Amino acid sequence: MKYEDFSWDFRDSNTKELTHCFHAYPAMMIPQVARRLLYKYGDSAETLFDPYCGSGTSLVEANVKDINAIGTDLNPLARLIAKTKTTPIDIQTLDLYLKDFYDYSFKFQFYIQKSISVVVPDFANIDFWFSENAQKKLSLIRDYIDNIKDSKVKNFFLTTFSETVRESSYTKKGEFKLVRIPEEKRTKFNPDSFGIMLSKLSRNKAGLLEFIKQKRNGSVARIFDFNSVDSVPKEIIPDESVDIIITSPPYGDSRTTVAYGQYSRLANQWMGIKNASKVDNLLMGGVRYNSRFKFNSQYLNETLERIEQTDSKRMAEVGSFFIDYKKSIDNISKSVKKNGFVCYVVGNRTVKGINIPMDLITKDFFEENGFRHIETIIRNIPNKRMPSQNSPSNIPGIKSSTMKNEFIVICEKN
Numbered sequence: 001m002k003y004e005d006f007s008w009d010f011r012d013s014n015t016k017e018l019t020h021c022f023h024a025y026p027a028m029m030i031p032q033v034a035r036r037l038l039y040k041y042g043d044s045a046e047t048l049f050d051p052y053c054g055s056g057t058s059l060v061e062a063n064v065k066d067i068n069a070i071g072t073d074l075n076p077l078a079r080l081i082a083k084t085k086t087t088p089i090d091i092q093t094l095d096l097y098l099k100d101f102y103d104y105s106f107k108f109q110f111y112i113q114k115s116i117s118v119v120v121p122d123f124a125n126i127d128f129w130f131s132e133n134a135q136k137k138l139s140l141i142r143d144y145i146d147n148i149k150d151s152k153v154k155n156f157f158l159t160t161f162s163e164t165v166r167e168s169s170y171t172k173k174g175e176f177k178l179v180r181i182p183e184e185k186r187t188k189f190n191p192d193s194f195g196i197m198l199s200k201l202s203r204n205k206a207g208l209l210e211f212i213k214q215k216r217n218g219s220v221a222r223i224f225d226f227n228s229v230d231s232v233p234k235e236i237i238p239d240e241s242v243d244i245i246i247t248s249p250p251y252g253d254s255r256t257t258v259a260y261g262q263y264s265r266l267a268n269q270w271m272g273i274k275n276a277s278k279v280d281n282l283l284m285g286g287v288r289y290n291s292r293f294k295f296n297s298q299y300l301n302e303t304l305e306r307i308e309q310t311d312s313k314r315m316a317e318v319g320s321f322f323i324d325y326k327k328s329i330d331n332i333s334k335s336v337k338k339n340g341f342v343c344y345v346v347g348n349r350t351v352k353g354i355n356i357p358m359d360l361i362t363k364d365f366f367e368e369n370g371f372r373h374i375e376t377i378i379r380n381i382p383n384k385r386m387p388s389q390n391s392p393s394n395i396p397g398i399k400s401s402t403m404k405n406e407f408i409v410i411c412e413k414n
């Protein structure tokens with residue numbers, strides 16, 4: 001069954017409740033979708049798994065419903081945000097640090113121009129993305145965070161710092177890719193990094209308080225760095241141990257669709273993550289295979305044939321993505337209990353003017369793994385933060401609009 005249902009749009013809903021307010025992330029799922037899926041398909045669930053957890057939307061919702069959550073993502077920034085959003089902190093301890101940081105920032109905020117000795121990190125292109133003044137302020141904030149002993153509080157500050165880094169950089173606002181503002185704007189740009197940090201800390205504390213109040217139970221979220229395309233480690237997720245998967249997978253490689261690694265690069269660099277500029281290559285579709293690209297999905301084979309007629313290189317890129325996607329679904333399927341559910345929120349994109357029916361392909365891949373299709377709900381995406389234009393032809397400057405709606409594909413394990 002496949003049908004459009006406007007009640008899944010959540011057009012006027014607040015998508016920034018609880019810890020969902022913490023940090024923007026490309027192609028975030030909206031909490032209301034995860035919540036409704038949990039009520040519909042996870043009522044008696046004990047364990048939820050999100051194999052591409054990103055900023056952790058479904059993990060937060062699981063914990064609020066007293067369901068333990070496991071999330072994986074290859075992007076270090078995503079794991080940090082997801083961990084912080086699902087970790088209750090003792091508020092008295094947090095308050096002590098907040099007060100202390102306020103005093104610390106007051107000391108520097110107005111005297112930053114004076115010669116303060118501060119060690120600025122040494123990573124490629126730092127001068128391209130940050131003014132000297134911003135580098136000093138961010139280094140001072142980073143120094144403060146380095147000295148935080150409590151690991152939960154430290155992650156809370158780091159998550160806030162990540163957004164502060166972005167807003168203190170020459171990055172153009174409203175873009176997920178790294179685009180630098182023009183020179184005339186750069187010369188006038190003097191970000192108040194301490195002020196940004198303080199205001200986000202206060203917003204995040206309010207979100208955390210709401211999360212702690214609603215959670216009131218012992219469920220936990222565990223977040224791991226492994227690639228389900230290679231395998232799902234049994235010691236972490238044994239076979240048939242998961243009641244429900246709620247996830248929004250990538251819908252193509254990072255180069256031509258959403259560049260999660262690029263979006264996260266500056267923050268990852270400031271946090272000392274090695275190879276921060278290589279994250280996109282690790283993600284699904286990051287490797288090009290030399291293969292015949294024949295699948296058991298007729299929809300996918302026909303789509304690839306059509307793309308090949310105009311561009312065989314693009315066909316190989318898309319085919320390589322689906323090799324990874326299929327391997328990941330094969331591995332993930334094993335972790336689901338009998339009669340457990342998978343809910344995949346996917347978008348259908350266009351390459352060379354040809355629609356790629358991700359929803360039908362996803363359904364085919366799960367059916368091949370012993371699942372039966374229950375329903376596919378079509379929803380509009382008024383809230384979801386995604387680039388509304390991409391470059392399907394892969395020619396710089398030529399854009400076309402991407403998804404305006406998305407598909408929630410639900411299958412049950414036989």
Ligand SMILES: C[S@@+](CC[C@H](N)C(=O)[O-])C[C@H]1O[C@@H](n2cnc3c(N)ncnc32)[C@H](O)[C@@H]1O
Pocket residue numbers: 025026027028029030051052053054055056057058072073074075078226227228229247248249250260282283284
């Ligand atoms: C659409 S986003 C998920 C957004 C998330 N639902 C949220 O609300 O923030 C897809 C995620 O998949 C991750 N990803 C891509 N390839 C991956 C892989 N092979 N293994 C694990 N995560 C991967 C990306 O880093 C990205 O965070």
